[in-house]
Amino acid sequence: MWIERIAEATHWEPLRLDIPWNSVEEDLGTPLPEDYKKLAETFGKGEFSEFLRVFTVDATRQFDLVRIWKKFLDGGPESGPDPAFKPYRMYRPGQRGLIPWAFGEMKCSYFWLASADEDPASWPIVTQGDPYPWHEVNMSTSEFVCRVLTDPDFEPFSIARLFPEPDFYPMD
Template sequence: MEEMWVERIAETTNWEPLRLELPWNSMEEDLGTALPADYKKLAETFGTGEFSEFMRVLSVDATRQFDLTHIWHTYLDTSPEEGPDPVLKPYQVYRPGRRGLIPWAFAEMECSYFWLASAEEDPATWPIVTRGNPYPWHEVSMSTSEFVYRVLADPEFEPFSIARLMPEPDFYPIGPVS
């Protein structure tokens, strides 16, 4: 079912799937948890890049600019070990063995997208947590790929959708193909 959303994103953006093989084992070992399967399929299909000049989904990136574990470590290094993070309040950064946020995408208008992750839960059930300037935090219960699709193509998906502003979604690769 979730693979369907990745296929819909590719179709909507006129993208030919790359079918990359990415080093998920080392990434998941570093994080101390598995990642959602549909997110991995999305990264393998598109590689590193930007959707509709708006959303950049993190993945494995040799430049580290869009590398999920590098960005997560940046949050981890600046976040208090206990209690809410002042930048992420009322949430905290994910740490192995605890529940917290793992960043998976960024967008224009200071939008940030995270999973509320726990190694004890199935990654397919992690809610998406997002906020954007000036919007407050929102929790959304859906898969990563469905969320991306709806941001790009569903004008009723408020306050997240860019479909009215960018009625023809596209994808631009950034940097070398991993």
């Protein structure tokens, strides 16, 4: 439902990409939320309203979810909070932590608070950006993206007032 709303709002024709999720999930050590996978398969690599870039499997590696996660992971401690993400830490297989799934303009970062022991559909979305501090939001990835793009009352996340006609720019 939410993905269809995003496609309709952005006037996007779904791509139905075949993405090798098994290798991604093997690298991460956990399955990913199904609605996120469908979002990536529907839109591919690109940018929503010149603001939000959702990571996926990217041969150029620029917006590759696993590469970006590993980059964050490389500099962090193996246990305890990570000073760069306090009070959180990056996800490591077998532990609870953040997996980045998107970033936005104005230094906004979007993560799941992931655990291999929990259903990925129940993972909260954790965000941080200028000017707001860490927030946890309990909704699906696609609902979050849809509301960021189309709901002017979805504060402090919405860009609907800035971009009343949301769009999607593919990046090949």
